Amino acid sequence: MRSTVSFAACFTCLAAPALAEPLRVVVDTAPLHSLVARVMDGVGTPELLLPPGGSPHDVALRPSDARRLSQADLVVWTGPAFLPWFSDSLAALAPEAEALAVLELEGWERLPLRQDPAFETEEEEGEGEGEGYDHGHGHDALDAAQADPHAWLDPVVAASWMERLAETLAETDPENAGTYRENATVAIEADTAMSERIAARLAPLSGRPYLVPHDAYQYFERRFDVPASGALALSDASAPGPARIAELRDKVEIGGIVCVLSDPETPADLVALLREDSSAATAPTDPDGLMLTPGPDLYPALIEGLAVTLEECLG
Template sequence: MIAAARRPRLAILAAAATVLAAQAAAAGPPRVVTDIPPVHSLVSQVTAGIAEPVQIMPANASPHAHSMRPSEAAALADADLVVWIGPELTPWLDRATGALAGTAARLTLLEVEGTRLLPVDPEAHDHAHFGGEAGDDDDDGHEHDEHDEHDEHDGEGHDHEDDEHGHDDDHGDDHGDDHHDHGDGADPHAWLDPDNARVWLGAIAGRLAELDPENAAAYRRNAAEAQARLAADAASLEARLAPLRGRPYILFHDAYRYFETRFDLPAAGTIALSDAAAPGAARLAALRERVRELGAVCIFSEPQLSDRLIGTVAEGSEARFGRLDPLGAELAPGPGLYGAVLEGMATALEDCLG
């Protein structure tokens, strides 16, 4: 029923996109559309001085479930190339691209040769999801399954059609089977390993060179310069983060394993929260006890999470609070965003753990 109800809306978007896209100029470099801000930043570095890619979703939208606006649908319909992480992160974009940009080329970054992939593993940390396993009931009667932990992170704040409050009258119609469970396969948060980003820069340049031979040398030159900058940045971050190893910290969501693995800075545990209901009193008590047992130095939130809830979990401990922004939801978009995401994470870890 949900999928059937969605089809008329996609058809309307497709019609609107066709009208708007027909007004765009056909000449010039390939029109590139990207998914999340870090990918837009990487593409922007490769296309610097040649073209400006379009980010298909706002920075504060959920990558797992986003309802496109007509202007975004038009940009997708007009695309010559879609550069995205993959359906593991944005399943809605997979369907939309097929419906609106069927002739566009795709570069799926998780499939790029040389990408270091980590498997989805709910027990990735020794104390992962402490305070109750996925599927456990809180004392408030709400059941939390593995879907719950994926919809309140990564710079969320669902973006919907505009009304006077910024809400979407169709709220929920695109969330049914977009309420995404990574399931088996690769953890999609692979952009948080800068070594993957370096590989992707080369792949982005290669695909653009195929589509636009006239600017091929410029794409490859831009990519090589960006790769060199990123290598230097990664070496600097490694030196800065090395003294922090072994200091226990807590994450609210298991989205950072690529960063943790790359810089040998594993978290002591994660708290899997639902966006549908706050944890009950019994769960909060268990979480507080676990934080004390671990002697956690810091508990990290994300831009969309409640500081009050963090304070409740930290009661009775000496844990400090920090904030991580893996999507760059609070950063200005553009070529510098990717490096700023890594810099911001390192600084937050230093400030809280150091």
């Protein structure tokens, strides 16, 4: 009798279908990881490749990072326009994984790289006399290499990416396709409501002059109509020289700058120098989510936090 039961149990084990392994998804940066985590909610948890707290531009992959890439089914990354060094790592470590570079997706409006840290107004751009933008290319004609790569700061762009992420995940894991699509819809609706609230709160502050630490906020500026008056530098990899610092000091003193934003890469003594003998306020920003806890809540916290910072600094 015992052997009969044992045989039946074993037969049942053999006949039962093996449980499918969870989809292994690796994502490069914290904001994009948050978007993927929202779409995958209830199905799996994506792995964040670049550790929080450090700049994504100067990261050396650890052996554990290489192992995670080599085991990935899908790698979602920002794109070579933002992380040019990652292309070689991806090709060497994850040649069999499907890769999705969101900056190279279609269906969202790219903004051109600004060529001068003294930004223009919309009117000046229309006159074609300034040098703040790379003219000669319509926004729709821009390729990823010509565009400003900090596009996640526009929730409308993030919505476009989440829609594509849901479809990519659905194709890779058809069994959970409905969950991915539903998650994307719920996240987009939540971000739309958040954007409407932010737009209403920031509307009275539009036109107040302020400086950003480097040119990473253009998508947020355009989405919520809070154009900055300039940047300390075009990128976080460059530092303003003496002539630029003198120009910035004049802008703060004469141009009525009311706020000088800083970020983790901005030297505190530079901000203090620019604000010296002025009434300009200052506040820290975190466009890459370096100071936030990774996960599905990071992206809305990032956008909401930037809005709150501008409210307090400009108000």
